[in-house]
Amino acid sequence: MEPLALTACSIVTCLGAGRQANVAALRARRSGLAPCTFETVRLDTHVGEVAGVDAVRLPDHLTDYDCRNNRLAQFALDSDGFGERARAARERHGAGRIGVFLGTSTSGILATELAYRHRDADGRLPADFRYRETHGTFSLADYVAHALDLTGPAVVVSAACASSAKVFGNAVRAMAAGLCDAAIVGGVDTLCLTTLYGFHSLGLLSPRPCRPFDIARDGISISEGAAFVLLERAGSTKARVNLLGVGESSDAHHMSTPHPEGLGARMSMERALAGAGVAPDRVGYVNLHGTASRTNDASEAEALVDVFGTATPCSSTKGLTGHALGAAGAIEALLTVFALEEGFLPAGANTEALDPALHVDYLVAPRSGGAAIAMSNSFGFGGANCALLFGLTGS
Amino acid sequence: MKAFVDGIGLLGPGLPDWSASRAILTGAAPHVAGPMTIPASDWLPPAERRRTGVSVRLALAVGREACEHARMEPRSLATVFTSSGGDGDNQHTICETLASEAREVSPTRFHNSVHNAPAGYWGVATGSMESSTTLSAFDWSFAAGLIEALTWIAFERQPILLAAYDAPYPEPLRAFRPIPSPFGLALALNPTRSDRSIAELALDFASVTSDVGLPQELMRLRDAIPAARGLPLLCAIARGDRTDVAVEYLDGRSLRATVTPL
Numbered sequence: 001m002e003p004l005a006l007t008a009c010s011i012v013t014c015l016g017a018g019r020q021a022n023v024a025a026l027r028a029r030r031s032g033l034a035p036c037t038f039e040t041v042r043l044d045t046h047v048g049e050v051a052g053v054d055a056v057r058l059p060d061h062l063t064d065y066d067c068r069n070n071r072l073a074q075f076a077l078d079s080d081g082f083g084e085r086a087r088a089a090r091e092r093h094g095a096g097r098i099g100v101f102l103g104t105s106t107s108g109i110l111a112t113e114l115a116y117r118h119r120d121a122d123g124r125l126p127a128d129f130r131y132r133e134t135h136g137t138f139s140l141a142d143y144v145a146h147a148l149d150l151t152g153p154a155v156v157v158s159a160a161c162a163s164s165a166k167v168f169g170n171a172v173r174a175m176a177a178g179l180c181d182a183a184i185v186g187g188v189d190t191l192c193l194t195t196l197y198g199f200h201s202l203g204l205l206s207p208r209p210c211r212p213f214d215i216a217r218d219g220i221s222i223s224e225g226a227a228f229v230l231l232e233r234a235g236s237t238k239a240r241v242n243l244l245g246v247g248e249s250s251d252a253h254h255m256s257t258p259h260p261e262g263l264g265a266r267m268s269m270e271r272a273l274a275g276a277g278v279a280p281d282r283v284g285y286v287n288l289h290g291t292a293s294r295t296n297d298a299s300e301a302e303a304l305v306d307v308f309g310t311a312t313p314c315s316s317t318k319g320l321t322g323h324a325l326g327a328a329g330a331i332e333a334l335l336t337v338f339a340l341e342e343g344f345l346p347a348g349a350n351t352e353a354l355d356p357a358l359h360v361d362y363l364v365a366p367r368s369g370g371a372a373i374a375m376s377n378s379f380g381f382g383g384a385n386c387a388l389l390f391g392l393t394g395s
Numbered sequence: 396m397k398a399f400v401d402g403i404g405l406l407g408p409g410l411p412d413w414s415a416s417r418a419i420l421t422g423a424a425p426h427v428a429g430p431m432t433i434p435a436s437d438w439l440p441p442a443e444r445r446r447t448g449v450s451v452r453l454a455l456a457v458g459r460e461a462c463e464h465a466r467m468e469p470r471s472l473a474t475v476f477t478s479s480g481g482d483g484d485n486q487h488t489i490c491e492t493l494a495s496e497a498r499e500v501s502p503t504r505f506h507n508s509v510h511n512a513p514a515g516y517w518g519v520a521t522g523s524m525e526s527s528t529t530l531s532a533f534d535w536s537f538a539a540g541l542i543e544a545l546t547w548i549a550f551e552r553q554p555i556l557l558a559a560y561d562a563p564y565p566e567p568l569r570a571f572r573p574i575p576s577p578f579g580l581a582l583a584l585n586p587t588r589s590d591r592s593i594a595e596l597a598l599d600f601a602s603v604t605s606d607v608g609l610p611q612e613l614m615r616l617r618d619a620i621p622a623a624r625g626l627p628l629l630c631a632i633a634r635g636d637r638t639d640v641a642v643e644y645l646d647g648r649s650l651r652a653t654v655t656p657l
Contacts, residue, residue, distance in 0.1 A: 105509060109486070112568070116494035124567050131571040137480055137510055137531035145645075154645060155539045156531045158481075158510035166528055173546040177396055179600075193493045198505030248526040252518035256506040264524055381506055382515025384527065 001172055001246070001275050005239035005393070007089070008230035010082030010186075011334045012072065013321045014048030014223050018079045023338050026346045027366060031320050033209040033221050033350075038191045039110075045205040048223025048322030049191060050075070058147075065143045067108035067134035068190040073144055076188065076226035086148045089182050089230055099180035100154040101170040102141045103163025103187035105326030105380075107156075108134035110192040140188055144228075152180045158326065160380030161289075163187055164227070165329025165388055169246040171231050186228035187327040195222055195325060202256060210292035210323070212316035212348050213301070213362045215355040217292040223322025227330035234393070241337045244278060244373065244389040247271030251383025258296055258379060262303030265289075265377065268385035269307045272375065276389045280308045283389070284371025285345045287336040289379045290316020291323050300377065301358035313371075315363040319349035329378035333388050336376040340392050343370030396545035396599070399592040399657075400632065402465025402583035404457030404558070406433065407616065407623065408576045412460055420626070420633040422610045431577060438520035446503050447516060449562040450482045453579035454513035455520060458558040465554075465583035465591050469521035472583075473547065473555045474514060477530040477540030479621040480572065481510045483564030513560070536561075537580070537624040538644040541652070544584055545598050554585045559622040578620040580629065588657070594632045595655040603641035603651045607631050628652055 011018065014032030015025035025032065033046040056071040056078075077083040090098060111134035115125045133139055138156045145154040153174055157167050164187020171183035199205050199222060206219035234242050249271065251264035258265070273280060286308070289300055297316075304314060317335050324331050339346050347363040354362055372395035376388045403413040409428035410416040418424035435444040436455040447455075454476055462469045480486075485507050492500050509515070511529035518527065526547075532539035537559045544557040560579035564572050585592060607627045609617065617623045624643050631638040631654040642650040 109490075112486070112490050113493050116490040116567075119494075119567060125571065129571055131568065132533055136533055136572075137478075138533040138536070142533065151645075151648075153539075153542060154532065155543070157528055158531055159514065159527075159529045160509040160511055169526075170528070170543060170546075173550045174542070177546040177549045179542070179546065193498070194489055194500070194505070194508060197493060197498050197500045198489070198502075198508065201500045201502040201505055248528070250514070250518045250524050250527045252522050252524045254519065255512065255515045256502075267524060380511070381509045382511040382529075383518050384511055384514065384529075 003234045003242035003244050004231045005234040005237045006229050006241050006337060007232045007237050007239045008082055008085035009334055010076045010080040010228045011331060012050055012076045012079055013225040013331055014050055015320060017075065019338060023342060025320055026335060029347055029349045031209055031349045033322050041193065041196050043196060043200055044207045046209045046221045047191060048221065050224050062146055064130055065133040067111040069108040069140060069188055070143045072190050072224060072226045073140060073188045076228055077147060082228055086184060086230060090150060093181045095149055096151045097181045098150045099152040099171060099174050099183040100141045100145045100150055101167040101183055101185045102144060103157045103167045103326050103329060104140045104189050105158060105160050105163055106189060106192050106194055107137050107139050109194055110190060111135055113193045144184060159384040160382055161325050161328055162378045162380035162384035162386045163326040163329060165378035165386035166248060168243060168388055169248055172246055183231045184228060185231055187330040188226040189324055189326040190224040204293055206292060209350045210319055211350045212290035212292040212318055213297050213355055213358055214351045215353045217294065217297060220291045220293055221322040223324045225321060225324035225327045225331045227327060227334045240341050240393055241390050242393055244391045245272040245276030247275060247387040249385045253383055256381050258299045260299055262299035264383055264385045265300055265303035265379055266306050268387040272387040272389045278373060278389060283312055283373050283375055285339060285374040286312055286314040287332050287376040288314050288316040289377045290318055292318060297358060301360050304360050310359045311361055313345050313361045313363055313367060315346055315348040317346055319351060329386060333376045336374045337390055340371060340374055340390060344368050345371060396549050397597045398545055398548045398584040398586060399588050400582055400594045400596055401585045401589055401591040402461040402467065404460030404581035406453060406457050407578040413464060417633040420630045426610060426612045433577060436520055439516060443519060448482045448485055448507060449577050450478060450560055451513045451516045453560040453562060453577050454558045455517060457579035457581035458517060458556055461556060461581035461583040467554060467583050470523050472523055473525040473553060474517060474527040475540050475544045475555060475557045476514050477536045477559045479531060479533055479536045479561050482507060482512060483562055483568060487565045487568055534621045535644050536621050538642045538650050541598060541642060548584060548586045552586045557582045557584060559625055561620050561622040575619050578622045580622055580625045592657050594657055597653040599651050601651040602649060603639045605639055607638055607640050632656060
């Protein structure tokens with residue numbers, strides 16, 4: 001594929017709002033996970049809640065879209081000057097020539113969960129409930145396109161925890177086909193009862209902050225977050241990092257358990273490399289999906305060894321950010337990009353004793369020296385896999 | 396953007412499959428809507444089959460019909476699934492449970508709640524490890540799926556299956572999102588013409604003034620169910636004349652699909 005330049009980005013996680021807060025936490029290995037006090041949830045687990053979401057106000061003409069997910073989207077549009085840069089891109093390319101490709105798993109379903117508590121005697125939802133603008137799966141892209149006054153193609157990809165990695169592929173294809181000249185890609189997912197009680201029902205929530213690749217890892221920590229990227233054709237920009245490759249595949253194994261040997265994961269990594277024309281030994285860092293579930297980390301490690309051997313430095317940043325589900329792909333893509341730009345390899349947090357059965361070079365302390373090319377992995381329920389490859393310009 | 400339509404799958408009220416629906420789409424036979432049966436796919440192992448809801452069954456049924464019609468091997472086929480809102484029955488039950496004291500969500504309901512559940516079950520059923528994406532663009536999810544499938548073909552030069560489906564929400568969500576009945580539609584698309592190709596399809600953002608002449612009852616279906624926004628396209632293919640079809644897109648915009656039957 002033709003490389004695409006990342007010309008603007010924005011990130012909001014439980015580590016903080018904006019690039020600086022997230023890079024500082026990465027360097028310090030500071031986890032944003034804390035015991036869950038979200039809403040009325042009573043579960044013995046840690047979550048990565050974003051501070052300040054409730055205080056965000058949507059623009060007056062878009063208040064129909066008001067829900068936690070779109071408030072977090074607006075928070076990210078307001079961070080790192082992303083909204084201004086997107087508007088400048090609109091001036092350069094035209095409103096109809098910028099596509100919006102965003103990922104989410106649960107959209108604004110929290111609004112529906114709360115509305116169900118307020119059903120009347122006949123079981124009806126409150127009259128001010130708004131389906132399209134909150135709960136609806138398309139709500140996120142619908143909101144962002146309206147907030148930025150963009151009229152190009154817009155779509156939500158909802159493929160569980162691979163959603164906001166896969167959107168990079170949709171943008172690549174749409175730009176190659178000439179449907180748009182730039183793309184807003186990214187993802188937003190927010191804490192809700194469906195995912196917290198749902199993962200609890202599957203026995204996948206750790207009572208402690210999650211410990212990816214630890215021998216005693218015992219489950220995931222759910223979080224929320226948002227990340228946006230502006231993609232434009234490389235060459236005409238001063239961007240420092242390009243998207244080099246996108247690899248997608250399916251497990252064809254089970255709805256909620258990964259392929260035991262990581263076959264689908266391996267295919268997605270190989271396809272990202274092949275699409276970029278990059279040999280595995282040129283990749284200096286892999287940001288793992290690394291949820292800290294027993295099965296995910298084992299199958300991902302196996303896939304990684306098959307593709308890269310045992311010497312490629314890797315880590316999961318989910319010990320810091322938690323697992324932001326449909327937003328994880330875009331968040332971790334950006335943490336990978338920041339690592340390339342800042343010249344260090346980020347380490348995981350919370351991991352105390354590495355699982356000796358996982359034969360990878362897992363970083364428990366940040367490593368200086370950095371990398372020129374790095375990969376970010378995202379895998380989800382339904383067997384959705386996506387690997388993204390990024391490189392410093394000129395690499 | 397161009398592709399060849401090699402196979403079609405269709406399942407909606409009064410529309411039992413593609414071959415039985417052709418005459419209804421052209422108006423040559425009357426449209427009689429009755430109760431629908433949506434069988435669970437016998438492609439799935441019995442344990443998995445029992446776990447599937449309406450939207451998974453719909454997507455698998457129309458996807459399979461399109462593949463068989465096209466004589467495409469699903470195991471080696473990439474897929475695009477598109478639905479305005481996924482499995483409403485499941486979402487309703489989860490929200491009801493979460494509003495109760497116990498909040499004991501069923502693990503099966505939870506893993507079925509992801510929007511890409513049909514893609515997951517399709518993978519288990521067919522063994523396809525190829526690329527698959529699952530989209531939503533509210534009432535314009537069919538158009539969004541068509542765009543994705545055709546850009547994929549332009550980029551990868553490989554065949555792809557597009558499956559669009561929507562299922563009704565039960566009350567109380569139904570009052571806010573009234574989808575009257577299940578509806579699914581699938582196209583098996585090929586980058587090159589094969590001996591199975593039944594129409595050439597070209598897609599762009601131009602406007603269309605002509606009307607394909609969809610029978611009145613089917614127009615009502617088109618307006619009521621997002622996935623049925625693909626019916627005018629099928630009507631043009633069934634008619635067998637070269638036609639420009641408007642495919643409704645975001646907020647009143649539309650795409651032009653130029654259908655050249657072969």
